Structure formats: structure tokens, C-alpha cells
């Protein structure tokens with residue numbers, strides 16, 4: 001897998017009140033083309049800083065970043081706070097801004113705008129002033145704007161934090177579809193549910209990588225290796241995160257010695273596993 005971004009011993013230092021402080025440190029990371037990475041961590045763990053580094057928006061104070069090709073150097077970006085990135089006055093201007101920069105023809109732009117708004121489930125007139133939208137709608141607008149550019153890599157910084165559950169599911173579905181079509185996704189989040197569709201989870205603690213592996217291993221550790229299962233030994237719990245409810249239930253079943261055929265990640269998978277047990 002060709003790495004789009006490669007960090008070697010990267011660090012970022014900022015000025016805190018008490019003096020210089022490292023907010024990213026000793027980071028060694030290669031992001032391969034076509035990966036779907038969920039970056040998780042508590043407030044202030046360095047998620048936004050990492051995405052800004054990958055997006056070329058934050059210089060390193062140590063180590064190096066290599067960004068490969070157009071996908072590495074010109075990713076689509078969704079900021080954590082939509083107001084920090086909105087430049088258009090109307091919905092149409094905002095969504096089309098990135099396409100204009102990439103020279104997309106006008107007719108195609110209109111068609112891509114229509115499709116992006118439909119995919120994001122946004123039923124607003126193109127001339128609507130952006131300032132009239134709700135926080136969640138602005139977030140969706142930024143997601144739509146990043147996705148329509150045709151960028152083959154997307155850096156999404158807590159893109160669903162203001163969205164209701166249904167809308168969040170719709171955005172996760174869009175990200176999964178883009179990934180299936182070959183896009184590289186880096187999605188920062190604090191929500192455990194949002195790790196499930198990723199192919200790789202990176203957990204940051206105090207600006208360093210505390211876990212790098214599959215979502216399954218993050219939530220289940222080495223379950224099924226013949227030893228008594230202890231949820232506290234999974235990377236998720238040992239790093240202080242609380243897994244989604246379906247996984248908590250599965251943990252309890254494994255803990256009392258009930259073998260599940262698979263490691264359920266979603267409600268439906270848990271339902272299937274329990275139904276199988278009851279047969």
C-alpha cells in the first residue's frame with residue numbers, strides 16, 4: 001500500500017502559559033492509500049493537531065512529514081468547527097468553493113452540488129445564506145463541500161459532533177462508500193461508535209500513539225485465544241474508553257464464558273450472535 005503520508009518521529013510544540021509544550025511527540029505513522037483510519041482520543045490528546053499536520057496546516061517542530069502525490073498534498077478537509085472553514089455566503093457558494101479551486105466545469109459543478117446535497121440529506125435552497133443554517137447543517141455543508149471536490153483523501157475532524165444520530169449514520173455511510181471507491185479517510189472522533197467502520201484505529205494519549213491496529217482488536221483485545229476474557233485487558237478499556245453498548249454486552253457474555261461465533265461490533269451483529277446461541 002503506497003503511503004500518502006509518513007511521519008517520522010514527528011513533534012509539534014506550542015507555547016503554553018507555563019512555556020513550550022509538546023502536543024504531539026515521537027509520532028511514527030504511515031497512512032496508506034485507501035485506508036480508513038479513525039483517530040480517537042480525549043480532549044486535548046492531539047487529534048486536531050495530527051490532522052492539521054497531515055493537511056499541511058501545522059508545521060512540525062521536530063521530525064518529518066512526507067506527503068505523496070496530489071492526494072497527500074491536497075486532501076479534502078473538514079474542520080472541527082464549521083464556522084472556521086466556511087467562506088461562501090450562500091449554500092451553493094460554500095459547497096462549490098473547493099470545486100472552483102480545482103477548475104471543475106460549471107455544468108458539472110451544478111450536478112455535483114445536487115448529488116452532494118441529496119447524499120447529505122440536505123433539503124435547502126442553493127441561495128440560502130449560510131448564516132441561517134443550524135450548527136449541524138453547517139457541519140453537513142462542510143462535509144458535502146469536501147466530498148464533492150473529488151479529493152481522493154479526506155481529513156475529517158470530528159465531523160459528526162453536532163449531528164443527530166440518523167444524520168451521523170448517513171454521514172458515516174457516505175464515508176464508507178467513498179472508502180469503498182478507493183478514497184483514503186482519516187476521521188478524528190471521540191465517539192466509539194464511529195470507530196466501527198474504520199479499517200484501522202489510532203488512539204492518541206498525550207500526543208503519542210497508544211494504540212494502532214484494527215477496531216476488532218481495539219474492542220476485543222485477544223479474545224478467543226483460549227484464556228479467560230477480561231474486558232479490562234482490551235486496549236479500549238485499558239485506555240479508559242467506554243465501548244458501544246453492543247460491545248459491552250458481548251464483553252459480559254464472553255466474561256461469563258459464553259463463546260460468540262464472531263466479535264460483534266454493531267447491534268445487528270450482536271443480535272445475530274445471540275440468536276445463533278439460542279438455536
Ligand SMILES: Nc1ncnc2c1ncn2[C@@H]1O[C@H](COP(=O)(O)OP(=O)(O)OP(=O)(O)O)[C@@H](O)[C@H]1O
Pocket residue numbers: 014015016023041042043044045046047048049050080190
Ligand atoms: N496553537 C496552539 N497554541 C497553544 N496550544 C495549542 C495550539 N494548538 C493546539 N494546542 C494545544 O494542544 C493540545 C492538543 O490540541 P488538539 O486540538 O490537537 O486536541 P484534540 O485531541 O483535537 O482535542 P479536542 O477533542 O478537544 O478537539 C491542546 O491542549 C491544545 O490546547
